[in-house]
Amino acid sequence: MEMLVASAIGILTGAGVYLVLRRRTLTVVVGLTLLSYGVNLFLFAMGRLTIDRPPVLTDGGAPYSDPLPQALVLTAIVISFGMTALVVVLALRGFLDTGTDDSAIREADMVRGFGPRHLGTEARKD
Amino acid sequence: MVNHWIIVPVVLPALTAVLLLFLPRESVVSRRVVSVASVLALAGISVALWGMAQQGPQAYAVGDWPAPFGIVVVLDRLSALMLLAASAIALAAVLYAIIGWDRRGAHFHTLFHFQLLGINGAFLTGDIFNLFVFFEVLLIASYGLVLHGGGAWRLKSGFQYAAVNLIASTIFLFAVGLLYGITGTLNMADLAVRVAALPAQDHALLRVGALLLFVVFAVKCALVPFHWWLPSAYSAGAAPATALFAVLTKVGAYAIIRMHTLVFAGDAAGISGTLQDLLVPAAAVTLVAGAIGVLGSRSMLQLASYSTVASMGTLLLAAAGLGAEQISAALYYLLHSCLIGAALFLLVDLVAAGRGRVADRLLPEAPVPQALMLGGLFFLCGMAMVGMPPLSGFVGKVAILDGLRGTDDAVLAWAVILGTGVLLLVGFVRAGSTVFWKAGSAVSRSDTARPAARRAGLVVAALVAGTAVLSALGGAVLEATDATAAELLDRELYIRAVAPAASSPES
Numbered sequence: 001m002e003m004l005v006a007s008a009i010g011i012l013t014g015a016g017v018y019l020v021l022r023r024r025t026l027t028v029v030v031g032l033t034l035l036s037y038g039v040n041l042f043l044f045a046m047g048r049l050t051i052d053r054p055p056v057l058t059d060g061g062a063p064y065s066d067p068l069p070q071a072l073v074l075t076a077i078v079i080s081f082g083m084t085a086l087v088v089v090l091a092l093r094g095f096l097d098t099g100t101d102d103s104a105i106r107e108a109d110m111v112r113g114f115g116p117r118h119l120g121t122e123a124r125k126d
Numbered sequence: 127m128v129n130h131w132i133i134v135p136v137v138l139p140a141l142t143a144v145l146l147l148f149l150p151r152e153s154v155v156s157r158r159v160v161s162v163a164s165v166l167a168l169a170g171i172s173v174a175l176w177g178m179a180q181q182g183p184q185a186y187a188v189g190d191w192p193a194p195f196g197i198v199v200v201l202d203r204l205s206a207l208m209l210l211a212a213s214a215i216a217l218a219a220v221l222y223a224i225i226g227w228d229r230r231g232a233h234f235h236t237l238f239h240f241q242l243l244g245i246n247g248a249f250l251t252g253d254i255f256n257l258f259v260f261f262e263v264l265l266i267a268s269y270g271l272v273l274h275g276g277g278a279w280r281l282k283s284g285f286q287y288a289a290v291n292l293i294a295s296t297i298f299l300f301a302v303g304l305l306y307g308i309t310g311t312l313n314m315a316d317l318a319v320r321v322a323a324l325p326a327q328d329h330a331l332l333r334v335g336a337l338l339l340f341v342v343f344a345v346k347c348a349l350v351p352f353h354w355w356l357p358s359a360y361s362a363g364a365a366p367a368t369a370l371f372a373v374l375t376k377v378g379a380y381a382i383i384r385m386h387t388l389v390f391a392g393d394a395a396g397i398s399g400t401l402q403d404l405l406v407p408a409a410a411v412t413l414v415a416g417a418i419g420v421l422g423s424r425s426m427l428q429l430a431s432y433s434t435v436a437s438m439g440t441l442l443l444a445a446a447g448l449g450a451e452q453i454s455a456a457l458y459y460l461l462h463s464c465l466i467g468a469a470l471f472l473l474v475d476l477v478a479a480g481r482g483r484v485a486d487r488l489l490p491e492a493p494v495p496q497a498l499m500l501g502g503l504f505f506l507c508g509m510a511m512v513g514m515p516p517l518s519g520f521v522g523k524v525a526i527l528d529g530l531r532g533t534d535d536a537v538l539a540w541a542v543i544l545g546t547g548v549l550l551l552v553g554f555v556r557a558g559s560t561v562f563w564k565a566g567s568a569v570s571r572s573d574t575a576r577p578a579a580r581r582a583g584l585v586v587a588a589l590v591a592g593t594a595v596l597s598a599l600g601g602a603v604l605e606a607t608d609a610t611a612a613e614l615l616d617r618e619l620y621i622r623a624v625a626p627a628a629s630s631p632e633s
Contacts, residue, residue, distance in 0.1 A: 020293060025285055032292050039299040046307035069306065072255060076299055081263050083292055086269060090285040098278050103285060105358065109278040114363060114486065115479025116225035116582040 005045050012038035025091035025103045032087060036080035043073045129178065132186040132201045133444040134171050135209055135246040143239035151232075158224045161235040164259065165220045168242065172206070174246070182479040183623035184253060192534065193625040194313035195254070199232040200252035200624060207254060207457060208380050211464045212591065214375045216242055220471050222585045223366035230364065237274070241267035241370060248377050252624055254305065255312045257381065258298050261346075265291050268374060271367035272359055280362045286629060287359035290352075294345040297338050302337030314388055315624035318617060322392045329395040335396070336390055336397045340404075343385070345439050346378025349405075350412040354420035357419065357431035365475030375438055376460055383445050387614040388546040405446035406535045410542045413439030417546035420553035426474040426486040429557050433511050437463040444537050446528040452533070453611035455525035458604055462518040462596055469589035471504050476582055477561065488557055490564040496583070501562040503586050505568045508554035510593045513547055518596035523547070525604060589614035 012034050018029025047066030055067035095101045098109065149156050178184070183202035187193060220238060228234040244264025251257050270289075274283040306312055308328045309320040315433055324332060341352070348356040356375070360368050383407075390397040416436025423429040441463060444456035478486035480494035483594035512519035523543060532540045596603055613619060 009550060016296075017514045020289070022628065028285075028289050032289065032296075033295065035296045039303070042300060043303040046303040050308075068312075069303070071305075072302075075255075075259065079259070079295075080292075082266065083262075083288070083295075086266070087288050087292065090269075090273075090281060090288060094278070094281045094285055098280060103282065103289075105279065105282045105286075109282055110361075112277055112279055113230070113275060113487075114365075114475050116222060116365070116579050117479075118476065 001049055001051075005041065005049060009038050009041045009045070012041065013082070023103055025094055025101045028103060029084065029091050033080075033084055036076070040073050040076055040080070043069050044075060045069075054097050127332075128190075129184055129186060130179065131171065131175060131202075132184065132199055132250065133170060133188065135175070136243060136287070138168055138171070139194075139239040139243040139246065141400070142204065143236045143243065146236045146239065146405065147233070152610060154229060155412065157235050158228070161238065162220055162224065164239065165213065165216050165242075165388070168246075170219050172209040172213040174200055174202075176206040176210055179203045180609075183620045185624045194311050194316035197256055198252040198313065198315075198624055199250045200487055200620065201250065203606075203613050204297075204380070204384065204457075205249045207461070207607070207610055208376070210462050211376070212242070212245050212249070215373050215464050215468045216370060216472045218468055218472070218585050219369040219588050222369065222582060225579050225582050227274075227364050227366050231273070232432045233270070234274055234364075234366075235619060237267045237270040238370065240264075241271060245373055245377060249380060252314050253301055254314055255315065258295070258302055261298065261377070262295060262336075263590045264377065265295070266373065267523070268367075268371065271370070272363045274364040274367055276571045277508060283358045283362040287355055289351060290355040292329040294342045296399055301335050301338035301342065304331055304338065308332055313624065314384075315621040317359040318389045318391070318512050318621055319625075320390060321389055333397055335398065336395075337400070337404075339385060340382065340401060343378045343381045344408070346436050347379075347382070347442065348412070349408050349442060350415050351408075351436075353412060353415065354434050355395065356435055357428055360431040360434065360471070361425070361427040365472055368471040369468035372434070372464050372471070374465075375434065376441075379438065379441055379456075379460060380446060382442070383614070384455070386445075386448060386618075388617050388620060391615075391617050402446055402448065406538070409439050409442035409446055410538060411439075413542055413546050415439075415444060417549035417553070420550050421556075423553065423557065424488055426477060426488065427555060428563065429472075429488075429553065430467075430474050433550065433553075434463075434467050435468060436546060437467065437511070439546075440526065440543060443535075443543065444529060446532055447530060447535070449529065450611045450615055451529035452526075452616060454604065454607040455522070455529040457607040457610055458518075458525050458596075458600075459522035461603070461607075462510070462522045462593060465589050465596065466507060466517075466519065468513065469503075469593070470507045472582070472589070473500070473507055473586045476500060476586065477504065481561075487581070488560045490560060494562070498564060499583050501558070503583070504562065506559055506590045507586075508558060510590070512554055514551070516594070516597055517590075518593040518600070521597050521600040522602075551614065576598075618629045 016031045016035030019027050047069035050065040053065040054061050055065050179201050186199045188197045241264050244260050247260035269288045272287055273280050308331050311317055345352040393399055413436050416432045416439055419432030441456050441459050444452045477500050481491050483493045509521040513519040513523040530536050
């Protein structure tokens, strides 16, 4: 089982890193998702791999499965889920607004408003 | 008697942010009132907490679960100092935002307070997984703030910023998982005790975990080679948001100092030494890269971004030293860097608005309206950033140079800090003279230029005055940072405050 879990983490992380290094935004999003799967499995495994054990300590010192990493994984899953939703929206909006899913910033994109006063010019672009 | 004030800097922004969501959308005034009142209250509480922190570290067990089983929030001098800096910058940023920036997109104030929640939480937490959670909270809010105002530039740089930080968060989880896997705890005080008592066969894994953790913090504080995200995100972001981001990079520096002095102190498993070997050259290269960036900037936003990178390099060059004097100097410089970073980004926004079509590009154009005020403020900001007397940049750099005297890295650090000072000076002089002095030679002012609101100028002036105060009261501030550094290096104080039982390593 150790071999299986370890190679699963390795493959997920490796594929994630490869995809994250690509230039297109949507591939990067998939890469980030794979990375978060990899790290969730890793966190889970940090409580040691056990089967059929209760998640509580008993007086006899019987083997147990550590419940804490499971709670951590749950938190990590929720956070990475929210983050993935956000980057998907960013990638999509970027694609729809600029017509390309290239993640590089072009000179033409570098336009922004300045000044503390709100003149209504920037808001209309939304 | 439990001191409930310790948790207030986390709870207050959370409640404010939620309250702001319920306020009617049209009612701009009520949002502004609630937001400013909450930040003012936060500033007051931070001052009070600094007073309370003088009695030594205090832990607050959330839900009264004893450490290390429950979550703890810890107040000590370092966290109180960081809270003070954060609330001061937040106050300036929110006062600037209510002039008009907050109306350029939805939910500015809500995101602002969620970001404060994350920042304050990161400074206060005594639990490494909660540090991750608070990092995520401040990052989620900062993704929103980078996008505030909209436009293709913000979308794209927001995506890059989010992607870089998500990768960093993944690494953070790997590191936390590793540390938990070896030590079986996430409480920082407990971790410190257990790391010291770890058997030698686990040292290799511990080093991997520790160094992964520092990679994450290095990304946060834009240390070379992880600094590429900063100029892009900071250039595109709305001015009050980037002003608050001046604190964001310091969260990384805070985390490095905290981990370094608490968990991995005393060279457990040789981590401290390795880290110092990595941190000193990385900080030196960061400083050089920032200075070269300043010199090569084509716009004032790039100038401000790269000078932020340079100041992080200076800060970490001192913080890597780990002596009391170095940490103290680094903390002083951190306060200075927060103030001047925020001031510079707000000022660039004002100047660029006044210049109309050329905006912040370093090209000659007709004089800016209110050129005397803006030019004067830019001059002062430049002096503080470069480290010329009499503002706090000078005091900070002198303290750092003095603190590094006699250490192994003294020659390198002195050469880099003094050498880059010249580069920064040339960069700022070039930018200032192009924008403010060559102004007369251009033909006519473009019609999109508009004079800056006086209130906005006052906010920047207040931040610059803050650096002057920091300089005038340099002795008192340095005494405070000395006390902070001394407390940090006596980590038993912290450990005893969090987990009285844990302070003696179990056999």
